[in-house]
Amino acid sequence: MNESSKNDIPVTRRFFLKGLGTAGMVGTLATLSGCKNAGKPSGGEGWTPQQYNAPGSWPVQVRGRVPIDPNNPSIVRDDRKCILCGQCAEACERVQSVEGHYGLPIKDDITCVNCGQCALWCPTGAISERDDIGKVLQVIADTSLHVIVQTAPATRIAIGEEFGMPAGSIVEGKMVAALKQLGFDRVFDTNFSADLTIMEEGTELISRIKAAGAKHAQAEGGHAPTALPQFTSCSPGWVKFCEYFYPDLLENMSTCKSPQQMLGSVAKTYYAKKKGIDPQKIVSVAIMPCTAKKFEASRDEMNSAGKLAGTPAMRDVDFVLTTRELARMIKGKGIDLTKLEPQGYDSLMGEGTGAAVIFAATGGVMEAAVRSGYFLLTGQNPPQTLYNLSAVRGLQGVKEAALEVPGVGEVRIAVAHGLANGRQLLDQIRADKQAGRPPRYHFVEFMACPGGCISGGGQPKTSVPPSDWVRQERMKSIYTIDAKLTNKRLSHENKEVMDLYADYLGKPNGEMAHKLLHTTYIDRSVHLTAKTKA
Amino acid sequence: MSKGVLVDITKCFGCGACTVACKLWNEKKYDEVNKPTLGEKAQLVDINWTVVSKHDVTDTAGQSAWRFAKKQCLHCVDPACASSCLVGALRKTPEGPVIYHPDLCVGCRYCMVACPFNIPKYEWEKSFPKISKCQMCSSRVAAGEQPACIAVCPNQVMQFGDRDALVKEAHQRIAAEPRRYVNHVFGETEVGGTAWIYLSDQPFDRLGYKTSVPKESLPAFTWQILSKLPLILVAWTAMLSGIYFFNKRRHALADGKQDSTGGPQA
Numbered sequence: 001m002n003e004s005s006k007n008d009i010p011v012t013r014r015f016f017l018k019g020l021g022t023a024g025m026v027g028t029l030a031t032l033s034g035c036k037n038a039g040k041p042s043g044g045e046g047w048t049p050q051q052y053n054a055p056g057s058w059p060v061q062v063r064g065r066v067p068i069d070p071n072n073p074s075i076v077r078d079d080r081k082c083i084l085c086g087q088c089a090e091a092c093e094r095v096q097s098v099e100g101h102y103g104l105p106i107k108d109d110i111t112c113v114n115c116g117q118c119a120l121w122c123p124t125g126a127i128s129e130r131d132d133i134g135k136v137l138q139v140i141a142d143t144s145l146h147v148i149v150q151t152a153p154a155t156r157i158a159i160g161e162e163f164g165m166p167a168g169s170i171v172e173g174k175m176v177a178a179l180k181q182l183g184f185d186r187v188f189d190t191n192f193s194a195d196l197t198i199m200e201e202g203t204e205l206i207s208r209i210k211a212a213g214a215k216h217a218q219a220e221g222g223h224a225p226t227a228l229p230q231f232t233s234c235s236p237g238w239v240k241f242c243e244y245f246y247p248d249l250l251e252n253m254s255t256c257k258s259p260q261q262m263l264g265s266v267a268k269t270y271y272a273k274k275k276g277i278d279p280q281k282i283v284s285v286a287i288m289p290c291t292a293k294k295f296e297a298s299r300d301e302m303n304s305a306g307k308l309a310g311t312p313a314m315r316d317v318d319f320v321l322t323t324r325e326l327a328r329m330i331k332g333k334g335i336d337l338t339k340l341e342p343q344g345y346d347s348l349m350g351e352g353t354g355a356a357v358i359f360a361a362t363g364g365v366m367e368a369a370v371r372s373g374y375f376l377l378t379g380q381n382p383p384q385t386l387y388n389l390s391a392v393r394g395l396q397g398v399k400e401a402a403l404e405v406p407g408v409g410e411v412r413i414a415v416a417h418g419l420a421n422g423r424q425l426l427d428q429i430r431a432d433k434q435a436g437r438p439p440r441y442h443f444v445e446f447m448a449c450p451g452g453c454i455s456g457g458g459q460p461k462t463s464v465p466p467s468d469w470v471r472q473e474r475m476k477s478i479y480t481i482d483a484k485l486t487n488k489r490l491s492h493e494n495k496e497v498m499d500l501y502a503d504y505l506g507k508p509n510g511e512m513a514h515k516l517l518h519t520t521y522i523d524r525s526v527h528l529t530a531k532t533k534a
Numbered sequence: 535m536s537k538g539v540l541v542d543i544t545k546c547f548g549c550g551a552c553t554v555a556c557k558l559w560n561e562k563k564y565d566e567v568n569k570p571t572l573g574e575k576a577q578l579v580d581i582n583w584t585v586v587s588k589h590d591v592t593d594t595a596g597q598s599a600w601r602f603a604k605k606q607c608l609h610c611v612d613p614a615c616a617s618s619c620l621v622g623a624l625r626k627t628p629e630g631p632v633i634y635h636p637d638l639c640v641g642c643r644y645c646m647v648a649c650p651f652n653i654p655k656y657e658w659e660k661s662f663p664k665i666s667k668c669q670m671c672s673s674r675v676a677a678g679e680q681p682a683c684i685a686v687c688p689n690q691v692m693q694f695g696d697r698d699a700l701v702k703e704a705h706q707r708i709a710a711e712p713r714r715y716v717n718h719v720f721g722e723t724e725v726g727g728t729a730w731i732y733l734s735d736q737p738f739d740r741l742g743y744k745t746s747v748p749k750e751s752l753p754a755f756t757w758q759i760l761s762k763l764p765l766i767l768v769a770w771t772a773m774l775s776g777i778y779f780f781n782k783r784r785h786a787l788a789d790g791k792q793d794s795t796g797g798p799q800a
Binding site: 031038039040042045046047048052053054055056057059060063065066068070079082083084089099104105106107110526 | 543544545546547548549550551553554555557558559560561564566571572573583590593597598599600601621622623625633634635636637638664666668669671672673674677678679680682684685686687688689690693694695735
């Protein structure tokens with residue numbers, strides 16, 4: 001109509017009706033032709049991995065992924081990077097025997113032992129540790145706080161890999177130098193508290209063995225547990241696994257805290273007192289090869305120093321960083337780890353023996369405990385063969401040995417790493433217990449991760465999925481440090497540990513030691529329906 | 535045969551693999567901060583065609599428990615969205631999926647009003663928005679493959695197959711384990727039936743499913759009125775025309791003029 005007025009054509013009734021009719025016809029035709037070709041429906045422009053794209057509804061063998069609670073303190077997942085390759089589920093189910101080992105429907109928990117093996121297997125880095133670097137940088141920047149850091153045995157032979165060094169490179173001194181450059185006020189060694197752990201755990205083992213011999217559960221120590229075999233308690237992933245699936249065997253779990261938590265509680269009591277620092281002003285950071293350590297530090301009961309001081313809100317360990325996080329932190333500050341001059345750990349909690357460093361490898365806690373246990377039982381240092389206890393070394397899933405200890409007789413030990421391997425031992429031990437048979441072992445070491453801490457869920461991803469080759473290289477280095485680079489190879493020869501007992505704790509398993517260095521466990525079986533063996 | 539999916543809520547542990555598969559296959563963006571696909575705040579929005587929402591419930595043993603509910607378009611047997619669409623942009627395919635053709639859509643959003651489950655979403659943040667909803671991987675289904683979300687599920691929560699067979703299967707599962715499930719197959723009869731049907735140990739309204747919907751198909755329901763429309767239209771026209779002619783004649787007579795139609799003299 002605009003058209004017509006512009007050209008000054010008079011609008012007659014006939015003209016108007018003709019125009020209306022034509023427009024209607026054109027519109028109808030256009031609509032009809034459009035409807036016939038509806039175009040592509042939306043969706044389907046993307047892809048899924050090849051195994052999911054086949055006719056029929058056959059189940060794909062390796063599929064989906066593990067469930068992760070958004071509140072998981074150890075691991076997080078970025079969905080944008082997930083390609084549904086199924087590797088995490090594979091590691092969780094086959095290596096760790098967690099996923100698929102509980103019934104559905106679930107209860108009020110997403111069953112996870114926080115081991116982080118899924119993060120090691122994840123090819124795209126969708127699953128990673130919960131990043132706490134920002135929080136640690138913040139406390140370092142606060143000059144009113146005294147920030148201490150401890151480094152686990154396994155970190156020193158792995159972090160070099162993040163800086164292009166060969167697998168298993170020993171970079172202990174360089175790592176200490178880097179930590180000092182990052183601004184930590186004191187750098188301590190978890191090896192110190194690993195030696196402390198051996199003193200406590202060894203003493204506990206001896207009292208259990210003696211109690212079993214005396215057949216008097218309440219004879220000594222009153223509340224001390226007497227069940228045999230004693231289980232190691234250093235691996236928080238393993239501890240949580242036992243709480244979930246074998247709560248009936250928790251009485252076998254050593255009441256000793258892990259080295260990380262021991263150092264944490266000693267730092268905010270003994271160290272604070274010695275140095276005259278307000279424990280509230282101490283921030284305790286731990287560098288660990290482990291994601292479960294983040295969970296462990298957040299456990300309610302891990303506030304012994306706070307409880308002692310009447311400030312229960314104070315945590316024994318405030319922040320835990322994985323080896324990978326420390327590497328990112330060092331890179332973030334533009335520090336070249338490989339070029340640093342090695343430095344030593346700080347005193348009071350910086351000394352560690354060869355027995356402590358081997359905690360990093362499967363069988364290491366056992367070997368260290370045997371060396372000092374021999375001493376605690378006989379008053380003499382062990383024979384040379386116990387310095388190289390090859391029966392418990394190496395990557396075989398389950399290892400056993402029997403040792404002749406003068407005055408005690410045969411001590412039977414076993415070692416398992418990787419929780420699926422652990423189940424083999426646990427099912428036997430449970431069956432023995434239920435049948436009333438005498439325990440087949442005195443002492444059993446469990447490590448959640450295959451290979452032990454050297455291949456923990458927080459270690460550098462030097463091969464994906466983690467390979468035995470890398471594990472072997474790291475283990476070699478651990479045993480090199482023990483045999484060649486430390487002059488002491490027995491936990492009870494750690495002078496700083498002995499000073500700690502003399503100045504503060506009293507004797508191993510004494511009252512103060514129990515308050516600070518021992519812990520309790522929770523029956524978590526109510527949060528899942530554990531599958532029994534078919 | 536029209537395809538369907540049987541979802542067993544009790545088997546879901548909330549990994550969210552299905553939501554990732556949907557994003558991968560349909561190239562949808564992520565916005566986990568504002569539009570999460572998993573957890574308490576998970577919501578179907580334009581970029582989330584499927585979500586897994588978390589619900590705190592009490593399980594059959596009286597213990598507090600978590601349940602995860604997979605949500606997506608239910609693909610009604612007789613979809614109200616398709617019947618409401620003026621331009622045929624939404625259609626029920628013979629294989630089962632209710633699919634959307636963006637090229638036809640005029641953006642009227644009648645489907646959003648029509649859907650009893652509030653499924654179609656509008657791309658409010660786009661300059662030229664379209665409707666957005668789960669297509670049940672129509673191209674995969676047409677190729678004989680199962681939808682992406684089903685293929686990737688580690689627990690086989692979902693089973694893809696002929697709808698009629700799945701309804702039978704659902705009742706068999708309830709009969710086999712009457713303590714495990716509530717005696718309700720959600721989607722069997724709701725709004726005349728949906729392609730996706732559900733089993734659960736919880737009443738479905740506690741898991742965020744809309745159970746207060748009629749049992750009849752909505753298009754069939756509205757058809758009861760709509761089918762009478764032509765008759766009403768004709769009758770209404772006839773009546774108004776009658777009144778018009780009556781009045782016209784009355785005025786003519788009042789003016790004293792001869793009735794040109796030749797009707798009877800007053």
